[in-house]
Amino acid sequence: MSAVLTAKDFATSQDVRWCPGCGDYAILKAVTKTLADVGARPESTAFISGIGCASRFPYYVETYGFHTIHGRAPAVATGIKLANPEIDVWVVTGDGDSLSIGGNHLMHALRRNVGLKILLCNNEIYGLTKGQYSPTSRTGTRSPSSPQGSIGMPVSPGLFALGSGARFFARAIDTDKAGLGDVLKEAYAFDGAALTEIFQNCIVYNEDVFADFTDRKTAADTQLRLKHGEPMLFGADNEKGIRFNPDNFSLEVIDAKVAADQVLRHDVANKVVANMLVELKSPVALGVIYKNAADSFEKSWYAARKNGLKRSSKVADVLRSTNTWVVS
Amino acid sequence: MSDFASMDSIVVRLAGDSGDGVQLMGSQFIASTALSGKDFATFPDYPAEIRAPVGTTYGVSAYQMNIGADPITTAGDTPDVLVAFNPAALKVSLPLVEDGALLIINSDSFTARNLAKAGYAQDPRETGELDSYQFVPVDIGHLNLEAVKPFGLSKSDGGRCKNFWALGLLMWMFDRDLTPIEDWIRRKFAKNEVVEDANMAALHAGHAFGETAELAEAIPRFNVSKAQHAAGVYRGITGAEALSLGLAAAGELADRPVLFCSYPITPASPLLHRLSRLGELGVGTFQAEDEIAAICAAIGASYAGVIGVTSSSGPGIALKTEAMGLAVNAELPLVIVNAQRGGPSTGLPTKTEQSDLYQAIYGRNADTPIPVIAAKSAGDCFFAAIEAVRIALRHMTPVVLLSDGYLSNAAEPWLIPDIGALEPIECNAPPAPDESREAEGMAFERNSETLGRPWIAPGMPGLMHRLGGIEKDISSGHISYDPENHQRMTNMRAAKVESVAKFIPDQKIEVGPDEGELLVVAWGSTYGPTYQAVQEIRRSRRDVSYVHLRHLMPFPSNLGEMLGRFNQLLVPEMNMGQLSTVLRDKLGVDPTPLCKVTGQPFLISELVEKIRSMLPPVMVVADESAGKGKAQ
Numbered sequence: 001m002s003a004v005l006t007a008k009d010f011a012t013s014q015d016v017r018w019c020p021g022c023g024d025y026a027i028l029k030a031v032t033k034t035l036a037d038v039g040a041r042p043e044s045t046a047f048i049s050g051i052g053c054a055s056r057f058p059y060y061v062e063t064y065g066f067h068t069i070h071g072r073a074p075a076v077a078t079g080i081k082l083a084n085p086e087i088d089v090w091v092v093t094g095d096g097d098s099l100s101i102g103g104n105h106l107m108h109a110l111r112r113n114v115g116l117k118i119l120l121c122n123n124e125i126y127g128l129t130k131g132q133y134s135p136t137s138r139t140g141t142r143s144p145s146s147p148q149g150s151i152g153m154p155v156s157p158g159l160f161a162l163g164s165g166a167r168f169f170a171r172a173i174d175t176d177k178a179g180l181g182d183v184l185k186e187a188y189a190f191d192g193a194a195l196t197e198i199f200q201n202c203i204v205y206n207e208d209v210f211a212d213f214t215d216r217k218t219a220a221d222t223q224l225r226l227k228h229g230e231p232m233l234f235g236a237d238n239e240k241g242i243r244f245n246p247d248n249f250s251l252e253v254i255d256a257k258v259a260a261d262q263v264l265r266h267d268v269a270n271k272v273v274a275n276m277l278v279e280l281k282s283p284v285a286l287g288v289i290y291k292n293a294a295d296s297f298e299k300s301w302y303a304a305r306k307n308g309l310k311r312s313s314k315v316a317d318v319l320r321s322t323n324t325w326v327v328s
Numbered sequence: 329m330s331d332f333a334s335m336d337s338i339v340v341r342l343a344g345d346s347g348d349g350v351q352l353m354g355s356q357f358i359a360s361t362a363l364s365g366k367d368f369a370t371f372p373d374y375p376a377e378i379r380a381p382v383g384t385t386y387g388v389s390a391y392q393m394n395i396g397a398d399p400i401t402t403a404g405d406t407p408d409v410l411v412a413f414n415p416a417a418l419k420v421s422l423p424l425v426e427d428g429a430l431l432i433i434n435s436d437s438f439t440a441r442n443l444a445k446a447g448y449a450q451d452p453r454e455t456g457e458l459d460s461y462q463f464v465p466v467d468i469g470h471l472n473l474e475a476v477k478p479f480g481l482s483k484s485d486g487g488r489c490k491n492f493w494a495l496g497l498l499m500w501m502f503d504r505d506l507t508p509i510e511d512w513i514r515r516k517f518a519k520n521e522v523v524e525d526a527n528m529a530a531l532h533a534g535h536a537f538g539e540t541a542e543l544a545e546a547i548p549r550f551n552v553s554k555a556q557h558a559a560g561v562y563r564g565i566t567g568a569e570a571l572s573l574g575l576a577a578a579g580e581l582a583d584r585p586v587l588f589c590s591y592p593i594t595p596a597s598p599l600l601h602r603l604s605r606l607g608e609l610g611v612g613t614f615q616a617e618d619e620i621a622a623i624c625a626a627i628g629a630s631y632a633g634v635i636g637v638t639s640s641s642g643p644g645i646a647l648k649t650e651a652m653g654l655a656v657n658a659e660l661p662l663v664i665v666n667a668q669r670g671g672p673s674t675g676l677p678t679k680t681e682q683s684d685l686y687q688a689i690y691g692r693n694a695d696t697p698i699p700v701i702a703a704k705s706a707g708d709c710f711f712a713a714i715e716a717v718r719i720a721l722r723h724m725t726p727v728v729l730l731s732d733g734y735l736s737n738a739a740e741p742w743l744i745p746d747i748g749a750l751e752p753i754e755c756n757a758p759p760a761p762d763e764s765r766e767a768e769g770m771a772f773e774r775n776s777e778t779l780g781r782p783w784i785a786p787g788m789p790g791l792m793h794r795l796g797g798i799e800k801d802i803s804s805g806h807i808s809y810d811p812e813n814h815q816r817m818t819n820m821r822a823a824k825v826e827s828v829a830k831f832i833p834d835q836k837i838e839v840g841p842d843e844g845e846l847l848v849v850a851w852g853s854t855y856g857p858t859y860q861a862v863q864e865i866r867r868s869r870r871d872v873s874y875v876h877l878r879h880l881m882p883f884p885s886n887l888g889e890m891l892g893r894f895n896q897l898l899v900p901e902m903n904m905g906q907l908s909t910v911l912r913d914k915l916g917v918d919p920t921p922l923c924k925v926t927g928q929p930f931l932i933s934e935l936v937e938k939i940r941s942m943l944p945p946v947m948v949v950a951d952e953s954a955g956k957g958k959a960q
Contacts, residue, residue: 012794013766014794014806014807042792043786043787043788043789043790043791043792044786044787045786046786048628058794058796059794059796059807062792063792064786064792064793064794065792065793065794065795065796066628066631066658066794066795066796067794067795067796067797067798068624068627068654068796068797069624069650069651069653069654069797072620072621072624072651075616075617075620075621075622075624075625075628076624076625076627076628076631077628078614078616078621078625078628079587079589079614079624079625079626079627079628079629079630079631079632079636080628080629080631080632080786081628082587082612082614082625082628082629083585083587083612083628083629083631083632083633083634083636084632084633084634084785084786084787086787087632087786087787104617104618104621105617105620105621105624107617108616108617108621301612301614305607305612306607306608307607307608307610309585309587309610309611309612309634310585310610311579311580311585311608311609311610312608313608313609314580314747315573315576315577315580315609315747316746316747316748318573318576318606318608318609319563319573319744319745319747320561320563320744322563322564323359323362323363323508323563323564324561324562324563324744325362325363325365325561325562325563326560326561326562327365327555327557327558327559327560327562328559
């Protein structure tokens, strides 16, 4: 059982049925590679999903997998984690699944800090139902259900997560093999709810919606790759940096060559800065934005129970542990 | 000291403001009743508001109990004793009370203001409207305050002890030993000595009042016969307690833990509270963020090899229905407990009804059959819970277990069963890993008798498979949109639920011959009054039979044939005729419904009257030795 497994060992016999060019292929590849890299055991791993394109994920991973109902994967996963905390539970979800119909469950999984690795494949659109605007679609998104453009503000997954009390929030781009892999490994190692927002390109209904910062040609200037303890630098020559402006309580881009001492160093445990980083539009912050470990829900749940879910008394005795009387 | 009136049974109703402690007083009196060897049944009848405005009729909380020697199965039709703490309680309760009953009234509360709040234009003590009762005014409020004065409590804190004062008086009237209540007060208020002392003093003062007050000769005392119970060890139990312990017992019988996932809702919440204290029995509880999360977490638990249970009441069950379909499709065991209440929508949250039978049997999208069973009494909830888990694990299916608001809260004496004599619960064991085969196919290799598939859980090596709500191939387990396969799978799901009938005992007649003119068919908590009504009719030497259904989906195999042996069928239900419809649907019979949806259980007299009206008008010579009843 201790044989070293490769990414291929985590592939199932099923034909993958996403649209050609879908970002989900790259995510699947990164996940199976991560499983192999971290030495995950297939029999102790479960992928749980709701409904949507991304939620087909469990069929394609050679582990335990449960494709449940729309929005409810975090709730099913919580039950699994309480029943057997030894299982590595991954939740694969989309923006509609987790932030519209399932928003409540995501919020509570995060605030409870249930030990789930949650992959939020955000394509800012409803793909499986053929292209309606989603809760993360930008205002004005034209879609079959919003021919004049969507109205209302989109939800920010990062702010939602931090506001819900998430203790791990990271971001990556679907096709960024290295960046996504690094983040997934950190999520895997995190003992609690780890939410990773993956910018996922929907080639059919929302193509290139993230191109303004994912385009490799301009990536150096549009992406801020965060590393704990390191200065927040970007640009082809790391010539730009992020500074905290105390006058308006915001982050701003400065010339790092001129004012190197003012560039912030990334501290993953700083929630105030994390809240500002997730709102940064240019550059877009990537990597582990916030990480601040605390006891997981299941750990606290079991700590409060002397024998876990094992029986330490007999029903026959408990039935009599009250006032009884004998009729003879 | 007054003489004791000997009685076979007596109905006592306590009524007061929601904050008067009437429920506590009732449950403590019942605890002492149990220890004194009487049979009993209780009916806590309280408002939906936690603390409705003081003194109003809609804030009245009542606790009715029927105590005695006969087999007691209901809280009684009409109270023989009414204790009313204020005018509103009197106003609400008086219509239930027959002439000649004993009324004990807290006269201190009959102020102009309280009378007005209760809607009395004149003081009923002065209008003569209480003349037909034995009317005993007692200054409970004032006497209680005198008793607790030494402890320095504020007037309002001291006033809270008055339920114990009244309990003391009641204990004297029924010649009960105060020790169990004293013990309880000591345990309950161990951390607050002043309150402990004050309640103790109030209890003793009420008791001494009966003993010494000049008024005492006006207060009757009762000597209620002991019950003729079967030999054994007994305890008092409510439906919620019995159901909780039954789930724990099922876990023990199956040798699996139980994970109970629920969201607070009246009247199902007592289950969550009870089970939260049964950790030592391998029961875990999870209070989810909503009804849907509760059932989904229970499904997750079942998926992970633990017995998943969720509970709610009708509106919450409605929210769970999509997930129930998932459990059906994924072929996972699950128990869904519905403590029914009055509806639709929020309806009557604290009142009882049986109106979720359609919901249980038919209430899901698509062809999604689920076995449905119901408990008939507080103690029976224990066995119903075991049966629900047994079916769920045997057939790998969700099971709906119907209880109701009345059963949840009602208490009765209960013969503690021998757990060792109960049949162990079999699980569908996982197969041995086989590298030559795909695990998907092995996961869906169903038992030919039960159609239950192996219970495989994450953590088991070599059996990794994918599961979901999408239709799957009947043998390979892979996603399948094949038209013929969907027909086969739909047939399989129906056949699985039908197969439950092969494993349950034949329906037995509860009372009466197995053929004849009239058969009463009931289910759920109507058992108590229906049983009594049928017995009463039979004492008047009229033939009527009674069957009480545990299994509502599927019905026992012999039920149709049994019903066919009677000329008429009567189905009393606390809904608008749902079981009648289901019987018509499944068995092609044409029952007469007797419907009641007032939020109150049936009275025995209502059922007796209906049964009488359906029997042919035959003159029968009354035989006194046959019983109390008289033939028409």
